Amino acid sequence: MMGDFTIDQLTIPATLNGPGGADFIRSVEVGNEVEAIGYGTADVTYEPDEELPIFSNPHEPKHVLVARVGGGIVARALCETTLGDDADTAWLTTEVLPEFRRRGIGTALADAVENMALADGKSKAIVYSPVAEGPGPRMDSPTGYGSIRADDPSVTFLTGRGYRLEQIERLSRLPLPIAGLDGLVVAAEERCGPEYRLHYWVGRTPERWREGIAHLGTRMSTDAPTAGLEEPEDIWTAERVKESDDRAERMSPRRRITAAVEHLPTGELAGFTILSVPQQQHRAVDQYATLVLKEHRGHALGMLLKVGNLAHLERVKPGHPSIMTFNAEENRHMLDVNEAVGFVPVASEGGWRKDLR
Numbered sequence: 036m037m038g039d040f041t042i043d044q045l046t047i048p049a050t051l052n053g054p055g056g057a058d059f060i061r062s063v064e065v066g067n068e069v070e071a072i073g074y075g076t077a078d079v080t081y082e083p084d085e086e087l088p089i090f091s092n093p094h095e096p097k098h099v100l101v102a103r104v105g106g107g108i109v110a111r112a113l114c115e116t117t118l119g120d121d122a123d124t125a126w127l128t129t130e131v132l133p134e135f136r137r138r139g140i141g142t143a144l145a146d147a148v149e150n151m152a153l154a155d156g157k158s159k160a161i162v163y164s165p166v167a168e169g170p171g172p173r174m175d176s177p178t179g180y181g182s183i184r185a186d187d188p189s190v191t192f193l194t195g196r197g198y199r200l201e202q203i204e205r206l207s208r209l210p211l212p213i214a215g216l217d218g219l220v221v222a223a224e225e226r227c228g229p230e231y232r233l234h235y236w237v238g239r240t241p242e243r244w245r246e247g248i249a250h251l252g253t254r255m256s257t258d259a260p261t262a263g264l265e266e267p268e269d270i271w272t273a274e275r276v277k278e279s280d281d282r283a284e285r286m287s288p289r290r291r292i293t294a295a296v297e298h299l300p301t302g303e304l305a306g307f308t309i310l311s312v313p314q315q316q317h318r319a320v321d322q323y324a325t326l327v328l329k330e331h332r333g334h335a336l337g338m339l340l341k342v343g344n345l346a347h348l349e350r351v352k353p354g355h356p357s358i359m360t361f362n363a364e365e366n367r368h369m370l371d372v373n374e375a376v377g378f379v380p381v382a383s384e385g386g387w388r389k390d391l392r
């Protein structure tokens with residue numbers, strides 16, 4: 036018991052209807068409510084049935100703590116890690132409902148998840164935190180790209196806990212549908228020349244491409260700019276791709292729409308992009324990874340992949356209102372492609388780091 040609140044750890048439930056399901060659902064709702072304020076939109080929130088498979092992923096263990104007042108959950112904190120020998124990083128989140136702030140709940144939860152990370156042998160914490168726009172003083176990113184409101188509670192809170200702002204991410208929205216999409220795909224195919232060919236699939240990765248997707252997945256963790264956050268390498272294997280696909284098929288109501296580009300002379304994949312589509316047509320689609328391998332850059336493959344997969348989405352899951360995507364503010368190549376397609380900025384998120392030992 037601390038003050039008028041208590042803290043406990045949730046067990047990730049096997050199903051939402053079974054033991055622990057109601058608490059898990061409520062913890063997701065609390066997180067979603069806080070995030071909708073920070074992003075100024077609920078378009079990036081995942082429902083409990085979409086979160087459960089993500090929280091059940093053995094490659095990315097997650098601990099959930101909640102704070103209760105009068106028995107009801109009013110705040111949550113997450114400690115997320117990855118497996119692997121050089122896995123030195125924990126990704127932490129602390130979210131308190133607005134009406135329960137400034138009474139020490141955030142501090143108690145953040146202390147607890149930092150201690151969990153330390154007990155897990157992690158030496159570094161990374162926190163991504165949305166910042167609602169507004170007037171007033173700004174805090175600039177040390178990368179030179181982007182700024183956030185300096186008097187946001189997250190800034191005061193995290194600075195006070197010894198975190199450094201390292202990077203700013205931009206959340207952007209693309210309204211759908213896009214006029215003249217098929218023409219854009221033809222133009223992109225002409226620009227990249229005869230050595231490259233697009234492949235498309237929904238859901239499971241075809242066996243033929245599992246190795247290639249694993250390689251791209253690993254490179255995604257090292258090749259996307261992460262500034263002073265120094266996000267660690269996350270190694271994918273064909274087996275992990277299969278296991279991840281199987282879990283998604285079994286548990287997730289969302290569908291993955293993939294486009295990948297083959298380099299015909301070598302038969303290898305040069306890049307990929309994935310959209311994650313919710314079941315409900317009125318909800319936004321989420322952009323997952325997009326990557327072109329370094330040795331294949333300069334052939335306009337980023338644009339080819341993006342417009343190719345947008346056309347693929349139109350064919351297999353039409354009617355969604357928009358696509359949401361996160362990009363580092365300094366990632367000009369990716370932002371150029373996205374802006375050319377029609378993405379517009381809607382919110383900012385700070386990327387913070389603390390060395391725990």
Ligand SMILES: CC(C)(COP(=O)(O)OP(=O)(O)OC[C@H]1O[C@@H](n2cnc3c(N)ncnc32)[C@H](O)[C@@H]1OP(=O)(O)O)[C@@H](O)C(=O)NCCC(=O)NCCS
Binds near residue numbers: 188
């Ligand atoms: C940041 C957040 C977790 C703080 O939760 P909280 O329960 O209010 O935190 P605490 O009561 O323990 O506050 C600790 C200190 O942070 C600072 N702080 C927190 N909110 C502040 C605010 N609105 N203005 C100024 N300082 C603030 C203060 O120094 C405060 O100490 P004090 O109350 O003794 O002055 C909460 O505002 C929140 O959920 N925000 C949205 C999500 C987020 O940004 N999370 C942080 C990154 S994961």
